Every structure is written in structure tokens, then in C-alpha cells.
Amino acid sequence: MILTEDVVFNALKRTWQPVANSESLEAGKVMGYTLLETELVIARFANGAVLAADVACPHKGARLSAGCIRDGELMCPYHGWRFDEKGACQSIPSLLEPNPDKQALSHLKTYATQERYGFIWVKLDPSLPANGEAHELPDIPEFEDARWTYRMGPPMKFQAGWRREVENYLDMSHFAFAHSSTLGVSADPRIRDMTITVQDDGGYQMDAPFPALDNNHEMPGKLQSAHHRRQRSYLPNFTTIRQSFHDGDERVLVHIPSPNTRESCTCFWSLAISPGFRGPAPESQIEFAVKVLDEDRQMCELQMPREVPINPTRGGWGVLVMPGDTLANTFQKQLRRWLSASVETKVTPN
Ligand code: FES
Ligand SMILES: [Fe+2]
Incomplete structure (x- = not known):
């Protein structure tokens, strides 16, 4: 099916999108x-x-x-x-x-x-997609559990399309390069043991071990240690990352690039930290994450074109390598499925 950017925006208008931190x-x-x-x-x-x-x-x-x-x-x-x-x-x-x-x-x-x-x-649009199901926000219990600590990230504007940003957030092979000054030059660029599963709701999940990092300039401490990373994406653009450390501590990040125009978006994000977390104070975790996100912003703004093509011809998504780009591909495939389903018919509620 040939999709257009109008189809994309019309479908997203029927979803909840963040516009401000409360x-x-x-x-x-x-x-x-x-x-x-x-x-x-x-x-x-x-x-x-x-x-x-x-x-x-x-x-x-x-x-x-x-x-x-x-x-x-x-x-x-x-x-x-x-x-x-x-x-x-x-x-x-x-x-x-x-x-x-x-x-x-x-x-x-x-x-x-x-x-x-x-x-x-x-x-923006109360009408329903073809399957008749109104878009609702996913349940993320850690963000509504009084025992966890929450911190809101400052929204960050990207001069890049929202799909560029989603891909960046899913990308496991850029850490050693785009984040060498924050996450560490010794980040291992090789991707190993990544498992991707498509979920019943059309979203997808990635599980992978995250290697220990080493950096003399930044001292995020605990955040540099090896951990398990679970990335769960809910269509169209709501992603969580759950980091589970060896000592049982956990962090969950919520991340949504809210589309402003076809070539710009604003990233809304927040952090939930498990009770008794042994590591940097929440404020310094946010401060560190801002630096990392700003590096991502720079990479997204370097990319041409500013948005990922919605109808890729051969090579239209770029020259891809596996397994590094598998997750971004899963996103594009599942998104296309979701969009195609949304344009079949439009049902307006009474
Ligand atoms: S009162 Fe708003 S434009 Fe006149
Ligand atoms: Fe990044």
C-alpha cells in the first residue's frame, strides 16, 4: 500500500500526544x-x-x-x-x-x-480508526506507584521528523560513536543477543544485555554498569525502556516524540526510579540524560532527509545492517501495518 504523509498525520491525530509537562x-x-x-x-x-x-x-x-x-x-x-x-x-x-x-x-x-x-x-480527532478502537495510553504501573521516584525531563525540540527520533531511540549501535563523550569511548559497538518480539497490540519489544561502559569524563556511576535493557514500543510513538541492574535496582524511562511538523518534533520524557535505588540522585540522572538526549538530537538533525521515507523503495530506509537496524525495521513494518489498518474506513462515533 502506498502511504502518504497526510495518512500518517491523520492517523496520529486520532492518538493521544503530549503537548506539555503538567x-x-x-x-x-x-x-x-x-x-x-x-x-x-x-x-x-x-x-x-x-x-x-x-x-x-x-x-x-x-x-x-x-x-x-x-x-x-x-x-x-x-x-x-x-x-x-x-x-x-x-x-x-x-x-x-x-x-x-x-x-x-x-x-x-x-x-x-x-x-x-x-x-x-x-x-485532535475523536473519530475512530477502522477497527473501531479508540487510541488509549498504555498502562505503565511504575509511573503510578507511589513507592517509585519520578522525575520529568525537560521537553527537547528536534529539527527532525518524529520517525527519525523513534529510530534513534531504538538504535543500539550508535552508543560508542554518537555518545562517546557521555556514555564512554569503550562502549562495545557490536550488537549481541538482541531478542525482538511483536506484541498482540501491534507494538514490539526488544530485550538485550547492555554492556558496562567506561568514561573518565562523566561519572554517572551506576548508569554505566552492565544491565538488562527491555525496550517496549506502543504504536505509534510511545516507548519505554526498562533497565534492570544486577543488584535488583531498576529504572523505567518513558519517551514520546510528539510531532510538531513533518520535519520537527518535541521529545517528552520522564524517568521512574525503583525504591531505594543505589546510584546517582534523581536530579543528576536527569542532568545526565539531557546530555545524552542532546547528542541524539544532533545526530537526528544531521540526517537526510529530515524524516524517514514512509514508502521505502529498495534502500529507501538507507543501507541497513543486521542486527543493528533490525529494531528500526520492526518499527517501520509495524507502523505501516498500523497505518494501513487505520485508513481502510473511518468510523465516526455517534
Ligand atoms: S479579540 Fe481576539 S482578535 Fe480581536
Ligand atoms: Fe542515543
Whole structure:
């Protein structure tokens, strides 16, 4: 099947995608975010409710992301029109008398939101894919277990398509090169004992031993030691890495490249650390991960074209070697299956 980038974005519009870390949007804050080429205003009201709506004001199109919360309502910076948490227009200051008809016409186009795992998620399109199953977030119990320690990573923008980023996150053969200044020059570039299994939900899982690393410049300590790595990917772009160390300690990372445009994405990520973890403090683990992720950003931004082709001809995904590129291939194959299923028919719920 020939797929297009429109098909990709339309399918992703029916999935939950992160747009902000919850903690960065305190009550009274208004921000902008471009999700799948849709420019949004995201605002949190005094009662904690989050509004996600098209950014253009219904009056003259000013970006509401430049507005503010005034007396409990979202106010446009241009002529002061105000909207409540559901997007209903509550006042048009230039009118001598309220005009309910004009206000009704001025309702913002809003989108479903939810907060989970420390992120604000938006679903742009409520219609269902051909299989009739609404996209839901996977359950990651470690992130909802009070005994574990959580830390949110700062979102990082990549000038590269979201599939480039997914591939990078799955890539086991770049550590010794792209991360030589953080993870260590002695990282073994050879891939061994990698097991990939396709899951019932269409996602896939990779299990592999991760070798001990050695680096004189960085001292992540425990994080350099040999461990077992389990990577679980949920389509289309939600990945977790579970690192199990020999002493029983564990870390789980959640990682989602939220597509901004066809050639840029923002990585949202967070970390769950098992109870009594013997190793660096959570803050220094985040600090170290930021350095590693920034190296990944540089590699993704070096790649041509900026997005992985969705219809590879022979060699269209590049010159591949096994087993290093097997996981990226699994991603592309499973993604194509998922996309093909999503375009068969479109069912709109009543
Ligand atoms: S453009 Fe928003 S109130 Fe006029
Ligand atoms: Fe990397």
C-alpha cells in the first residue's frame, strides 16, 4: 500500500500526544504548541482545568497563546474577548449590550485533553480508526506507584521528523560513536543477543544485555554498569525502556516524540526510579540524560532527509545492517501495518 504523509498525520491525530509537562503549566498560565501542524493554545484555569483549542481568536485571528487568564477566563490580547475553560465566548468588551448570537458563533474549536504520567495529552480527532478502537495510553504501573521516584525531563525540540527520533531511540549501535563523550569511548559497538518480539497490540519489544561502559569524563556511576535493557514500543510513538541492574535496582524511562511538523518534533520524557535505588540522585540522572538526549538530537538533525521515507523503495530506509537496524525495521513494518489498518474506513462515533 502506498502511504502518504497526510495518512500518517491523520492517523496520529486520532492518538493521544503530549503537548506539555503538567508541572510547567501552572494555574493561570497560557502557552502555544504546534501538534501535527495544528497550532494550539493550551491554558490552565484556576480550578486546574486545561483547555486546548485552535490558537486563532475567532474575532480577528490573533494568537490566543499570547493572551492571559484574566478573572478566571482566557483573554485575547488584541480586543479582550474572553473565553471560559470549555472555550465558550463569555464577553465581547466593545459591545454596549451582550450579543449572545455573536458569542455562540465565537466558540473556540476545542480538543480532548487528559493528564497522565506527568504530561498533558491532546487528541485532535475523536473519530475512530477502522477497527473501531479508540487510541488509549498504555498502562505503565511504575509511573503510578507511589513507592517509585519520578522525575520529568525537560521537553527537547528536534529539527527532525518524529520517525527519525523513534529510530534513534531504538538504535543500539550508535552508543560508542554518537555518545562517546557521555556514555564512554569503550562502549562495545557490536550488537549481541538482541531478542525482538511483536506484541498482540501491534507494538514490539526488544530485550538485550547492555554492556558496562567506561568514561573518565562523566561519572554517572551506576548508569554505566552492565544491565538488562527491555525496550517496549506502543504504536505509534510511545516507548519505554526498562533497565534492570544486577543488584535488583531498576529504572523505567518513558519517551514520546510528539510531532510538531513533518520535519520537527518535541521529545517528552520522564524517568521512574525503583525504591531505594543505589546510584546517582534523581536530579543528576536527569542532568545526565539531557546530555545524552542532546547528542541524539544532533545526530537526528544531521540526517537526510529530515524524516524517514514512509514508502521505502529498495534502500529507501538507507543501507541497513543486521542486527543493528533490525529494531528500526520492526518499527517501520509495524507502523505501516498500523497505518494501513487505520485508513481502510473511518468510523465516526455517534
Ligand atoms: S482578535 Fe481576539 S479579540 Fe480581536
Ligand atoms: Fe542515543
